[in-house]
Amino acid sequence: MAINNLSYGRHGLRDWLLQRVSAVIIAAYFLFLVGFWLTHPGFDYDTWMSLFARPWVSLFSLLFLISLFVHAWIGIWIVATDYLKGAFLRYTVLILVALSFIAFFAWGVQILWSVPA
Amino acid sequence: MNKKRPVFLNLFAIQFPITAIVSILHRASGVLLFLFIPCLLSVLASSLASEADFNALRDTFSQPLAKLLLWLFLAALSYHIIAGIRHLLMDMDIGDSLQAGRWGARIVLALSVIVILLIGVGLWR
């Protein structure tokens, strides 16, 4: 039964916990951005750049990216397992999602990296 | 299985409990957010690339279609977070009786409608 999945072995509880911890980090990050936007009325490029130039913001952004992909991966895995009953189709979709996540994560890191400190 | 058992699938006549609606919307919003990930990254990339790109992005988001897409994203995110918080509370055994669950579902829907409308007002103001 545990053969037909892409989560290595039976890690339901670990996935469940990761899903929750990552949810809280993602929510905190979006609320942080909204809060920043609301408290900076004449918000322009320089304000935005100086935000991402701060080391702790880079770190927070990196943590957000990791959480986003962990959360979305577990979520999509659950949804795919619920609706895609054919093993071939499910594997194909999940492998495409996994590959795109690797590429997107690299892209995200590169975006953060490109901001001069 | 009995192949001749009656099937009733009139989606307009089937009544879903409010808790089921809140739950399926949470799933739908999660999948929608997942589809928005590339957009999110490309917006972040151009917003940080240069001042010209930043201002071009600003112009883009003053157009109706882009605004609508942004609203759709923010609506999905708001709903997913509000319903997600209820989910987390229920995981901690808060509000997970049948009655409290129904009230929680109503609160999630009402709060989401308010927040999504407010965001819309903010975007088109």
Ligand code: HEM
């Ligand atoms: C853009 C970011 C996000 C994406 C792409 C996303 C995507 C998803 C997906 C696809 C699911 C699976 C749905 C299901 O199992 O029915 C899910 C579940 C969940 N999400 Fe998110 N999510 C995001 C942000 C958030 C945030 C900020 C929260 C904070 C409250 C959150 C809380 C949850 C919870 C608690 C679940 C578990 C639901 C369950 O176990 O049934 N998510 N998410």
